Amino acid sequence: MKIVLAKFLRDLPAVLGLAIIVLGLLVAIFATQLAPHPGDAFQSNLLQRFKPPSDAFLFGTDNLGRDILSRVILGTRSAFLIAVVVVLAAMLIGVPLGLAAGYLGGWRTEAIMRLTDIVLAVPQLILALALAQLMKPGLWTAMLALTLTYWPFFTRTVYAETRRLKASLFVEALQGIGASTWRILFLHILPNAASPIIVRATIGMGFTILTAAVLGFLGVGATPPDPDWGLAIAESRKFLPETWWFAMFPGLAIFVAVLGFNLLGDGLRDLVDPRLRRSR
Amino acid sequence: MIHFLVRRLLLVVPALLGLMVLTFVLVRVVPADPAATLAGENSSRQQIEEIRAKYGFDRPLYRQFVIYVGQVLSGDLGNSVFSNRPVSADVRRTLPATIELTFVALLLATLIGIPLGTLAAVRHNGALDHIVRIATVGGLAVASFWFAIMLQLFFSMELEWLPLRGRIGVNIGAPANVTGFFLIDSLVEGRLDRFASALRHIALPAVTLALPALATIARFARVGVLDTMQRDFVQYETAIGYPHRRIVWVYVLRNSVITVITQIGLLFGALISSAVAVEAIFDWPGIGSYAVQAILAADYKAILAVTLVVGVIYALVNIAVDLVQGLLDPRVAAQL
Numbered sequence: 001m002k003i004v005l006a007k008f009l010r011d012l013p014a015v016l017g018l019a020i021i022v023l024g025l026l027v028a029i030f031a032t033q034l035a036p037h038p039g040d041a042f043q044s045n046l047l048q049r050f051k052p053p054s055d056a057f058l059f060g061t062d063n064l065g066r067d068i069l070s071r072v073i074l075g076t077r078s079a080f081l082i083a084v085v086v087v088l089a090a091m092l093i094g095v096p097l098g099l100a101a102g103y104l105g106g107w108r109t110e111a112i113m114r115l116t117d118i119v120l121a122v123p124q125l126i127l128a129l130a131l132a133q134l135m136k137p138g139l140w141t142a143m144l145a146l147t148l149t150y151w152p153f154f155t156r157t158v159y160a161e162t163r164r165l166k167a168s169l170f171v172e173a174l175q176g177i178g179a180s181t182w183r184i185l186f187l188h189i190l191p192n193a194a195s196p197i198i199v200r201a202t203i204g205m206g207f208t209i210l211t212a213a214v215l216g217f218l219g220v221g222a223t224p225p226d227p228d229w230g231l232a233i234a235e236s237r238k239f240l241p242e243t244w245w246f247a248m249f250p251g252l253a254i255f256v257a258v259l260g261f262n263l264l265g266d267g268l269r270d271l272v273d274p275r276l277r278r279s280r
Numbered sequence: 281m282i283h284f285l286v287r288r289l290l291l292v293v294p295a296l297l298g299l300m301v302l303t304f305v306l307v308r309v310v311p312a313d314p315a316a317t318l319a320g321e322n323s324s325r326q327q328i329e330e331i332r333a334k335y336g337f338d339r340p341l342y343r344q345f346v347i348y349v350g351q352v353l354s355g356d357l358g359n360s361v362f363s364n365r366p367v368s369a370d371v372r373r374t375l376p377a378t379i380e381l382t383f384v385a386l387l388l389a390t391l392i393g394i395p396l397g398t399l400a401a402v403r404h405n406g407a408l409d410h411i412v413r414i415a416t417v418g419g420l421a422v423a424s425f426w427f428a429i430m431l432q433l434f435f436s437m438e439l440e441w442l443p444l445r446g447r448i449g450v451n452i453g454a455p456a457n458v459t460g461f462f463l464i465d466s467l468v469e470g471r472l473d474r475f476a477s478a479l480r481h482i483a484l485p486a487v488t489l490a491l492p493a494l495a496t497i498a499r500f501a502r503v504g505v506l507d508t509m510q511r512d513f514v515q516y517e518t519a520i521g522y523p524h525r526r527i528v529w530v531y532v533l534r535n536s537v538i539t540v541i542t543q544i545g546l547l548f549g550a551l552i553s554s555a556v557a558v559e560a561i562f563d564w565p566g567i568g569s570y571a572v573q574a575i576l577a578a579d580y581k582a583i584l585a586v587t588l589v590v591g592v593i594y595a596l597v598n599i600a601v602d603l604v605q606g607l608l609d610p611r612v613a614a615q616l
Contacts, residue, residue: 013417118298122591125553126571130306130583133575210423214557217425218572233426237561240429241437251426258421266417 004271014267020260028076035070042225050243060245063235064225068246071227072253078228079257082143082212083205089147091201094154099185099193101155102162113159116152124149125211132220139228142221146208157200161193195272199265206261213254229254284606288599292592299591300352303584304345308337352588358581362573367585370570375589376460377447378559378566382551384463384482385489386544393494394533394540397501402528404506412498419495425557428488432561435484442483445563449477485562489554493547500543504536511535538609545601549594 008014032038036058044064051061059068101112119127124146131145165171166189174184215221216230224231229250236246332338336347351358357367400412436444448454448462455465455474463482466474508514509532517527552568559568567586574582 013414114294114298117295118302121295121299121594122302122587123549123553123594125556126587126590129556129571129575130587133578133583134306134580206421210421213423214425217423217557218560219576230423230425233423233429237429241433244433247426247429247433251423251430254423254426255418255421258423259418262417262421 008267008271011267011270013263014270017260017263017265017267020256021264024076024080024257024260027073028080031074031077035067035073037067037070038074050239050246052243053245059249060243062232062243062246063239068232068249071232072229072249074227075229075232075250075253076257078139078222078226079209079212079254082139082146083208083261086143086146086150086208086212087201087204089143090150090204091154091197093147094151095158095190095197097151098155098158099162099189102159103166103181103185103189112155116155116159119149119152120156125214128211128215129218129220132215137220137223139222139226142212142215145215146211150204150208153204154197154200157196158193161196162189165189165192195268199269199272202261202268203265206258206265209254209258209261285599285603288602292595292599295595296592297349299588300349301345303587304348306587307580307584308341308344357585357588360574360582361579362577362582367581370582371567371585371589374565374567374570377462377564378552378555378568380461380463381482381485381559381564381566382489382548382555384486385551386493386547388486388490389493389497389547390544392490393497394501394537396494397498397503397540398505398528398533398536400498400502401505401509409502412502416495416499416502419491422491424488424492424554425561427491428485428558428561431484431488443481445561447478447481447565448474449481452477485558485564488558488562489551492554493544493551496543496547497540500540501536504539505532508532508536534608538605541604541608542601545597548597552590552593 027034044066045061046065048057048061048065049063051057051065053060057067057069059072062068062071097112097116101109101116127149128142128145131148132142135141135144162185171184171188174188179188212221213230213233216228217234219231219234222228222231224235232250233247236243236250239246336344339347355368357371359365360367360370363370396412400409403409432444435442443449452474455462455469455471455478458465458468462478463475466472466478505528509528514527514532517531518524522531555564555566555568556571557568558564559566560572563569567589570582571586573579574586
């Protein structure tokens with residue numbers, strides 16, 4: 001464990017990623033305290049519309065005179081909330097299915113993996129868009145749509161891992177002493193498959209923030225006046241090129257957040273996957 | 281090889297059937313009352329009942345599914361509510377624009393990505409390697425719709441170098457339809473002005489789409505080349521005195537490019553996904569902006585068709601990837 005930690009700490013990009021995520025989480029938790037104008041989440045100040053970035057408004061103000069810095073800070077909440085909820089929910093669906101498919105064999109494996117193939121046969125965004133629109137559009141339906149389209153990625157990962165582990169000696173030994181299938185799957189195989197799941201989850205959170213931003217941008221995610229990054233960029237388009245700051249800063253926030261998860265995910269993958277580690 | 285092709289094509293059939301089940305479930309089961317959803321919010325009970333009978337929602341689900349499959353197989357995807365045309369005609373009209381766009385983007389990404397990744401691998405742990413590594417992670421973190429707007433802001437609005445939106449200049453007009461790809465059709469006609477206009481219009485959307493693809497390709501090229509460089513044949517070739525350049529750019533690259541090709545195939549799905557938002561921003565008349573219109577107008581037939589068409593293209597691209605892998609690597613072909 002110590003060696004792994006030391007190795008991780010030497011990987012500067014990964015540490016930077018972790019720092020970004022921790023910082024982002026802190027910003028999300030203390031958003032109302034940190035935002036210079038926390039009230040600007042919902043109220044507008046029409047006298048202060050379209051102010052360019054200045055000392056008073058670091059990121060400028062938007063079409064309703066709201067402080068963009070405050071709204072970017074408040075937007076961290078929904079971004080991280082979506083990322084965490086969607087990935088956890090997708091794990092809850094995908095991981096048990098992957099375990100079952102990898103271990104049970106027969107028609108059950110076939111059924112699960114074919115279902116996985118079908119969902120993966122359509123690009124995630126298109127499926128999520130269709131789902132989110134068919135249900136009532138909003139933040140929670142967007143989360144549901146993203147979850148329903150992301151779980152197969154976990155199933156694939158866990159399936160491959162479970163099949164590999166099933167053939168190993170310790171599983172055979174457990175079967176020999178009569179351990180139940182549930183016990184073998186959840187107490188023995190799952191912990192051994194944890195690393196690829198964690199890597200997948202980390203990268204998945206960055207990916208989910210991006211996809212959720214697209215949903216918000218296209219109007220099937222967060223609804224006004226929620227301080228959502230994707231939604232803000234969509235609103236800003238009507239006022240370009242004069243108010244460039246309105247479009248720029250929410251996009252930078254998305255970039256930094258996703259970058260954090262991607263850097264950390266890459267670092268973790270290098271720790272976990274010996275094949276990729278060698279090639280660095 | 282032919283045996284493999286036939287088997288792969290046969291596998292598309294269950295995948296297609298699965299797709300149809302999925303799209304069917306999407307439209308008929310997900311909304312609590314599809315007839316009411318179709319009729320819209322301000323419709324009377326009677327209107328809803330009429331729609332229920334007209335679309336066959338009053339029949340048992342399995343009957344509805346059989347009818348739906350029959351319609352799709354005969355090429356009848358229904359009529360679009362917002363364009364008032366058959367959806368199949370809309371798809372035929374918009375698909376070439378998207379394929380042209382994704383193809384140019386992939387070409388751009390491959391032509392820059394592979395050399396970039398290879399250079400980074402050759403200078404392993406050098407300055408260029410670090411820059412490429414940071415840039416590849418960064419390129420995947422950019423929201424494409426935001427990047428598109430930033431490009432518009434800078435190159436179209438500020439510098440006024442490139443057009444803001446559209447596929448070709450309005451006063452120049454579209455070339456006669458031969459392949460549906462403006463870049464090719466304009467050359468077929470010998471109209472260089474149209475070609476130039478099409479090229480100027482495709483530049484920004486293609487660059488937007490190419491960015492994440494470029495990052496992925498460069499990254500896999502780098503890892504692939506690093507892996508291959510450690511193989512015995514490289515040592516052997518170095519020992520007998522082959523020029524380093526030739527070893528890297530011919531032998532190593534050829535052996536590394538296989539993983540990259542798999543990635544290019546997988547990227548196609550990602551590209552179509554990002555094309556949805558990017559096309560909407562640049563008013564690119566492709567299937568992506570069509571999908572956005574369909575979704576915002578809650579046009580079920582069109583949503584279904586887009587999902588189905590994209591799924592089919594995705595499956596075909598995956599087969600193509602397998603074939604190219606087989607052609608490049610005799611070991612893969614032997615397994616097929």
